[in-house]
Amino acid sequence: MTTLDITSSSDATSTGAAxxxxxxxxxxxxxxxxxxxxxxxxxxxxxPGEVVALxxxxxxxxxxxxxxxLGLLPANARVSGxxxxxxxxxxELDQAGLRTMRGNxxxxxxxxxxxxxxxxxxxxxxxTEALQLHGIAxxxxxxxxxxxxxxMVGIPEPERRxxxxxxxxxxxxxxxxxxxxxxxxxxxxxxxxxxxxxxDVTVQADILDLLRSLKDKLDTGILLITHNMGVVADMADRxxxxxxxxLVETGTAEQVxxxxxxxxxxxxxxxVPHLGEGVGQAEVAAGQASEPGRVKPALALDxxxxxxxxxxxxxFRAVDDVSFTVGPGEIVGLxxxxxxxxxTIGKxxxxxxxxxxxxxxxxxxxxxALGKKQLKALRRRIGVVFQDxxxxxxxxxxxxxxxxxxxxxxxxxxxxxRHDRVLELLDAVELPRSFYNRxxxxxxxxxxxxxSIAxxxxxxxxxxxxxxxxxxxxxxxxASVLELFTSLQQRFGFACLxxxxxxxxxxxxxxxxVVLQDGRIVEQGDRDTVLRNPREDYTKRLLAAAPxxxxxxxxxxxxxxxxxxxxxxxxxVELRVGG
Amino acid sequence: MTDLQTPPAQEKSYSQGQLVRxxxxxxRGAIVAMVVLAVIVLVAFTSIGIGPIPGWWDKVPEAPxxxxxxxxxxxxxxxxxxxxGKDYFALVMxxxxxxLIIAFGVGVISTLIGTVVGAVAGxxxxxxxxxxxxxxxxxxxxxxxVLAAVLGKMASAWGIWGLTIVLGIVLWTSLARLVxxxxxxLRERDFVVAATAVGTGSGRIIFKHILxxxxxxxxxxxxLTISSAILLETSLSYLGYGVQAPDTSLGLLISDYQTAFxxxxxxxxxxxxxxxxxxxxxxxxxxxxxxxFDPRQNRTKA
Numbered sequence: 001m002t003t004l005d006i007t008s009s010s011d012a013t014s015t016g017a018a019x020x021x022x023x024x025x026x027x028x029x030x031x032x033x034x035x036x037x038x039x040x041x042x043x044x045x046x047x048p049g050e051v052v053a054l055x056x057x058x059x060x061x062x063x064x065x066x067x068x069x070l071g072l073l074p075a076n077a078r079v080s081g082x083x084x085x086x087x088x089x090x091x092e093l094d095q096a097g098l099r100t101m102r103g104n105x106x107x108x109x110x111x112x113x114x115x116x117x118x119x120x121x122x123x124x125x126x127x128t129e130a131l132q133l134h135g136i137a138x139x140x141x142x143x144x145x146x147x148x149x150x151x152m153v154g155i156p157e158p159e160r161r162x163x164x165x166x167x168x169x170x171x172x173x174x175x176x177x178x179x180x181x182x183x184x185x186x187x188x189x190x191x192x193x194x195x196x197x198x199x200d201v202t203v204q205a206d207i208l209d210l211l212r213s214l215k216d217k218l219d220t221g222i223l224l225i226t227h228n229m230g231v232v233a234d235m236a237d238r239x240x241x242x243x244x245x246x247l248v249e250t251g252t253a254e255q256v257x258x259x260x261x262x263x264x265x266x267x268x269x270x271x272v273p274h275l276g277e278g279v280g281q282a283e284v285a286a287g288q289a290s291e292p293g294r295v296k297p298a299l300a301l302d303x304x305x306x307x308x309x310x311x312x313x314x315x316f317r318a319v320d321d322v323s324f325t326v327g328p329g330e331i332v333g334l335x336x337x338x339x340x341x342x343x344t345i346g347k348x349x350x351x352x353x354x355x356x357x358x359x360x361x362x363x364x365x366x367x368x369a370l371g372k373k374q375l376k377a378l379r380r381r382i383g384v385v386f387q388d389x390x391x392x393x394x395x396x397x398x399x400x401x402x403x404x405x406x407x408x409x410x411x412x413x414x415x416x417x418r419h420d421r422v423l424e425l426l427d428a429v430e431l432p433r434s435f436y437n438r439x440x441x442x443x444x445x446x447x448x449x450x451x452s453i454a455x456x457x458x459x460x461x462x463x464x465x466x467x468x469x470x471x472x473x474x475x476x477x478x479a480s481v482l483e484l485f486t487s488l489q490q491r492f493g494f495a496c497l498x499x500x501x502x503x504x505x506x507x508x509x510x511x512x513x514v515v516l517q518d519g520r521i522v523e524q525g526d527r528d529t530v531l532r533n534p535r536e537d538y539t540k541r542l543l544a545a546a547p548x549x550x551x552x553x554x555x556x557x558x559x560x561x562x563x564x565x566x567x568x569x570x571x572x573v574e575l576r577v578g579g
Numbered sequence: 580m581t582d583l584q585t586p587p588a589q590e591k592s593y594s595q596g597q598l599v600r601x602x603x604x605x606x607r608g609a610i611v612a613m614v615v616l617a618v619i620v621l622v623a624f625t626s627i628g629i630g631p632i633p634g635w636w637d638k639v640p641e642a643p644x645x646x647x648x649x650x651x652x653x654x655x656x657x658x659x660x661x662x663x664g665k666d667y668f669a670l671v672m673x674x675x676x677x678x679l680i681i682a683f684g685v686g687v688i689s690t691l692i693g694t695v696v697g698a699v700a701g702x703x704x705x706x707x708x709x710x711x712x713x714x715x716x717x718x719x720x721x722x723x724x725v726l727a728a729v730l731g732k733m734a735s736a737w738g739i740w741g742l743t744i745v746l747g748i749v750l751w752t753s754l755a756r757l758v759x760x761x762x763x764x765l766r767e768r769d770f771v772v773a774a775t776a777v778g779t780g781s782g783r784i785i786f787k788h789i790l791x792x793x794x795x796x797x798x799x800x801x802x803l804t805i806s807s808a809i810l811l812e813t814s815l816s817y818l819g820y821g822v823q824a825p826d827t828s829l830g831l832l833i834s835d836y837q838t839a840f841x842x843x844x845x846x847x848x849x850x851x852x853x854x855x856x857x858x859x860x861x862x863x864x865x866x867x868x869x870x871x872f873d874p875r876q877n878r879t880k881a
Contacts, residue, residue, distance in 0.1 A: 352775060375778070376778040379777060379778035380777075382776065386769045387769075388769060391770065392770050392772075394770040394788050395770075409779045409780075409783065
């Protein structure tokens with residue numbers, strides 16, 4: 001095995017031998033509907049201490065490309081071209097050879113740390129497994145090494161953590177454990193497949209800091225797969241853009257992000273919502289909010305408290321003393337990290353969860369005081385859009401029937417008028433009328449979300465609750481869905497409670513912003529006040545952690561964030577070697 | 580290089596039902612089984628006719644005929660003759676008819692009961708669920724054969740229909756548990772929450788939104804219930820608690836002629852073969868349906 005020269009290649013443009021290289025890689029999947037050509041001739045190299053970002057939308061073949069490096073493709077895949085990891089050619093290895101290579105030469109960091117870790121094994125068991133399999137350390141020694149690894153990735157009290165199970169750790173800590181597992185056998189290259197997509201923005205910033213120090217201190221090559229241009233700007237030395245299985249553009253991060261050549265790259269970058277550019281974009285979103293006090297608010301929360309009952313434990317207070325109002329025709333953005341109670345408030349506004357105390361008044365009515373009939377009548381005036389369009393449309397209903405369902409439930413009109421209404425709505429959400437008889441599984445994510453928006457608007461609601469409606473979508477799709485959303489809001493003038501974790505999206509749409517943390521309101525007010533001149537530390541942190549798709553600006557923001565963390569008395573996360 | 584990327588879904592629109600049908604028809608074992616079962620059903624009902632309608636077979640099961648030799652199968656009597664000279668083909672066909680009626684009747688009744696109990700328990704939760712599921716548990720802990728035997732004896736006055744209803748009443752439990760499990764996971768799905776938020780009533784949510792999504796489980800379980808019903812009926816009739824003379828069934832035929840096994844083996848083999856054929860084909864069809872509804876799942880018997 002070649003020993004890497006660790007001292008020479010600390011800068012990004014090092015000429016060291018590639019630790020991972022793809023040459024003319026092609027992958028075809030045989031499916032029951034014929035062949036799918038997923039990767040069409042990709043050539044790419046990752047050198048030691050270098051981060052290469054593979055960017056593209058879902059279905060572009062970026063994950064397939066990276067899995068070939070570990071030889072983990074399913075049995076129906078046919079691969080041609082060469083993939084080299086260090087001095088090994090992946091295609092020529094037998095099963096034993098592949099097993100030795102995985103972990104020793106190449107390791108993987110997965111998107112979803114909860115599913116990447118086995119829930120019935122302790123952290124210690126999972127960390128030592130790789131060490132023992134590859135004969136690096138056994139028994140007590142392996143445990144000690146595992147504790148060292150946890151310490152390296154910045155997990156406090158590693159000895160105690162080793163005995164814990166994955167569910168006892170937070171999302172960010174779990175992802176650190178996954179990273180610790182990846183570096184446990186000192187691989188030359190790490191494939192990180194959307195390592196921060198499932199994480200909150202502040203946690204994402206921490207994990208990116210950790211990965212960055214990893215390549216600096218261990219000189220590992222990283223193949224970073226992501227769709228987030230902000231993450232690319234933050235991390236990557238070089239960028240490769242994939243479109244439907246082809247590499248359309250490669251270059252340094254500076255080049256690609258600031259001066260893109262290919263049409264598709266330009267489109268992709270143009271679609272990224274920029275935090276802080278909301279003022280210019282505000283024109284689009286400026287549905288005139290009517291003055292408060294004059295009319296009944298669409299949604300009024302008054303000292304709302306919501307608790308979840310748990311077996312054998314005291315109730316969990318998910319929402320604590322929250323008060324705000326959504327005026328008619330007004331979009332209120334509800335921002336917070338996971339677990340902040342934002343979706344719970346959304347559900348409560350839909351009358352799906354009862355409040356423990358405090359008042360929820362919707363369109364002037366109180367849920368608690370309503371009978372069954374009145375409740376149904378009230379629900380007619382509320383629409384809802386969920387995060388995952390794949391889950392929120394009944395897979396057994398064709399599109400037309402799904403959109404017409406609210407009409408059928410409330411017995412509005414006859415078959416012909418319902419049909420007309422559906423066609424009208426398909427036009428409104430810019431879907432072809434021929435989709436009427438299509439099934440949800442035949443549609444792309446963006447199209448499905450349009451269907452679900454159309455369904456929410458079927459009864460012309462006065463209040464719309466949108467729970468992360470764009471976070472399951474690709475960035476260019478997100479841009480068009482958001483544009484549609486704003487134009488629909490102007491046209492129909494509904495009030496909207498817009499729940500999101502993405503500050504840039506909120507910046508684009510909302511008139512008012514409410515920032516939540518742990519079920520409490522941290523800060524609320526006009527969008528400009530909250531997002532431009534935040535008063536609270538938490539809001540500042542959130543804003544500082546959101547990456548922007550410009551390498552120079554992002555570097556500046558990163559330094560600013562580190563300074564802010566220092567001011568607030570926090571440490572910057574980094575790999576602690578020999579600590 | 581040709582572009583093979585075009586997603587197939589864009590070329591032609593398939594509903595989920597169509598996809599399931601396409602996958603089912605590609606399952607060779609299931610297709611063969613379906614053809615065999617269709618032939619059995621067709622022959623059983625057309626040969627000797629149903630009730631007053633006469634069939635194409637020129638002999639009746641009730642009357643004895645002149646015995647040819649020992650009564651072994653001949654061209655005149657393809658399944659042979661019994662001890663007193665009755666045409667055994669006609670008898671077996673009559674038994675197959677009754678057994679099939681019982682099996683499919685049980686399949687329909689137990690599926691209806693099981694689905695409704697499971698759906699109501701899984702959707703409404705609370706005391707209703709406790710009540711229904713404890714009832715299910717109660718039925719499950721009593722040995723099936725004993726329960727069916729006692730109830731079967733009581734219902735024997737109403738002929739095979741009584742037995743059908745009784746078997747239907749004891750066989751729904753496993754389906755109820757399966758449907759309840761499906762309900763528990765489906766009711767948390769976003770599309771159900773979305774339907775609730777629109778103001779959809781419980782009945783519509785259960786029958787229009789949730790159950791169609793559980794149809795795979797229900798159909799597969801129904802076919803497997805049919806095959807276990809035919810075996811249960813056979814065992815009961817053999818033990819003397821099932822179908823009573825003058826009605827007949829495949830199990831009763833075996834029981835009636837068990838003493839003749841060494842001297843006239845065909846009297847045992849023909850009804851035995853029919854039972855085997857029906858149970859096997861129904862199981863194969865069930866397997867094919869299971870694969871068709873869930874393409875990710877490999878063919879493993881539960």
